[in-house]
Amino acid sequence: MAQPRAGERILRVARDLFYRQGIRAIGVDEIVRRAGVTKPSLYRSFPSKDELAASYLRQYDLEFWARFDEAVAAHPGDPRAQIAAFLTRIGKRTQKPDYRGCGMTNAAVEYPEHGHPARVVSEANKQELRRRLRAMAAAMGAGDADTLGDGLLLLIEGAYISGQLFGAGGPAKSVARNADLLIEASLKK
Amino acid sequence: MAQPRAGERILRVARDLFYRQGIRAIGVDEIVRRAGVTKPSLYRSFPSKDELAASYLRQYDLEFWARFDEAVAAHPGDPRAQIAAFLTRIGKRTQKPDYRGCGMTNAAVEYPEHGHPARVVSEANKQELRRRLRAMAAAMGAGDADTLGDGLLLLIEGAYISGQLFGAGGPAKSVARNADLLIEASLKK
DNA sequence: AGGTATACGTACCGATCGGTAACATTGTCA
DNA sequence: TGACAATGTTACCGATCGGTACGTATACCT
Incomplete structure (x- = not known):
């Protein structure tokens, strides 16, 4: 992958969306879509959406x-x-x-x-x-x-x-x- | 109905749940269930969940x-x-x-x-x-x-x-x- | 080149989201 | 009694929720 690792991209996008719109307001689908990755990638890097929020x-x-x-x-x-x-x-x-x-x-x-x-x-x-x-x-x-x-x-x-x-x-x-x-x-x- | 009007019961329950747990965290199904009414009753008194929140x-x-x-x-x-x-x-x-x-x-x-x-x-x-x-x-x-x-x-x-x-x-x-x-x-x- | 581990994608899961259609039941008041 | 308004019931809608089973591609090391 030339891109940064999926986990990092996901966290970067999640950070932006969570901060601007709120955590509950953003679904995991939107995060992976904007990050250009797929859902399983998210769940390989983070055990749950709640933990992704905690990482943010x-x-x-x-x-x-x-x-x-x-x-x-x-x-x-x-x-x-x-x-x-x-x-x-x-x-x-x-x-x-x-x-x-x-x-x-x-x-x-x-x-x-x-x-x-x-x-x-x-x-x-x-x-x-x-x-x-x-x-x-x-x-x-x-x-x-x-x-x-x-x-x-x-x-x-x-x-x-x-x-x-x-x-x-x-x-x-x-x-x-x-x-x-x-x-x-x-x-x- | 011996009970207070449905709209009032809904608003009372919604107020309690929205305040304590947050608006996004509470679904309309839970509100009507706790209020002892049904969903159509909610949507006869309030045009939408957002408007119910505004009424609260x-x-x-x-x-x-x-x-x-x-x-x-x-x-x-x-x-x-x-x-x-x-x-x-x-x-x-x-x-x-x-x-x-x-x-x-x-x-x-x-x-x-x-x-x-x-x-x-x-x-x-x-x-x-x-x-x-x-x-x-x-x-x-x-x-x-x-x-x-x-x-x-x-x-x-x-x-x-x-x-x-x-x-x-x-x-x-x-x-x-x-x-x-x-x-x-x-x-x- | 071949094996292997890691990362990724397709497709799907059951549950819940907010919201509605159609119809039965009830209490009130003329 | 009959009309009306309010509430009830049941069943349903498409969309989205968080999460996963499973097969495929890629990178690295020997």
Whole structure:
């Protein structure tokens, strides 16, 4: 095969379709059709559609932390600037025309059932994000670091959702500004 | 019929199933089965499943504003206390074991397609919520009322999502506290 | 060249999807 | 009683769902 391996093509196409239209909205037939492969190829690389969705999210997880760590690395030792950099970027992304929020968050909404493969990946990602935000809040010297960390998480999740609800010009564009105000207020006390 | 009208029973069951498990996850067969009616009855009361979903959300919209206005009415002329009351209640609800967030928000995530009947209702609700939050922020005398109103919306949406992602003990329980900090910071300048 | 393992395609499975046609039954009210 | 509207019943539609049995082609190694 000159083409990349079937499994990789499938994951690439699935990632795109799942993110843009939702996991439940996309059938395996459409995935294999757009990937130019056949269904048995999908089921040789992935044990089920649910596991394919989980694989999509695991890849999403990697890319998410790459973006996060990029913002962190840009401002060594300055957690407040790290947060600002990360949120500024999120704020910009939410203003793009076909922004669809966070694949992790969306998957958790689509699969409320506890223990679903996709949801497991999503929950783990969010738990880790919460942990890191709280740690950064503590590093900033916040009086109540856990509350500030959680507040930042709420703003971030709100930006993900509002971004896809309101489109360009929506409330998500102010996420960095609001986060900064919240940080300022939390450091003062 | 001794029972309430078929259409009402269907809507009641659909509302429960759609909210808890998601709209795409529930088939019309399950709705009519749980409602103790038959499929033709559903399609005599509702032109399609999508319209049934929209009806569910229109009812949700009514109940949402009832809760909102209740918090408003409890503190006449004091928008800051109104917000606090509303958010305190949201924060409590998110800590309940099988909390599933906001039906409006979830529907918008499930149906990204622009113009879908369910999404239309959801978007209208969120636009109005944004309008009112900004108005309340202005009434508080915030320097940048639109930014504060949007910040409150981000916190609220974040609470809806985090509530169903993290369950009890999650970040959503701090939504009222963080909103108050944000308001405080926004009034100072 | 031949063997072998791996990858792929054709064709199909039963179940469920949203939705409907045709007709029987019921309660209400004139 | 008779007409009407609402609900019930049964059976069905084509399309799509996730998933698989089974035969074929290709690449590599000896």
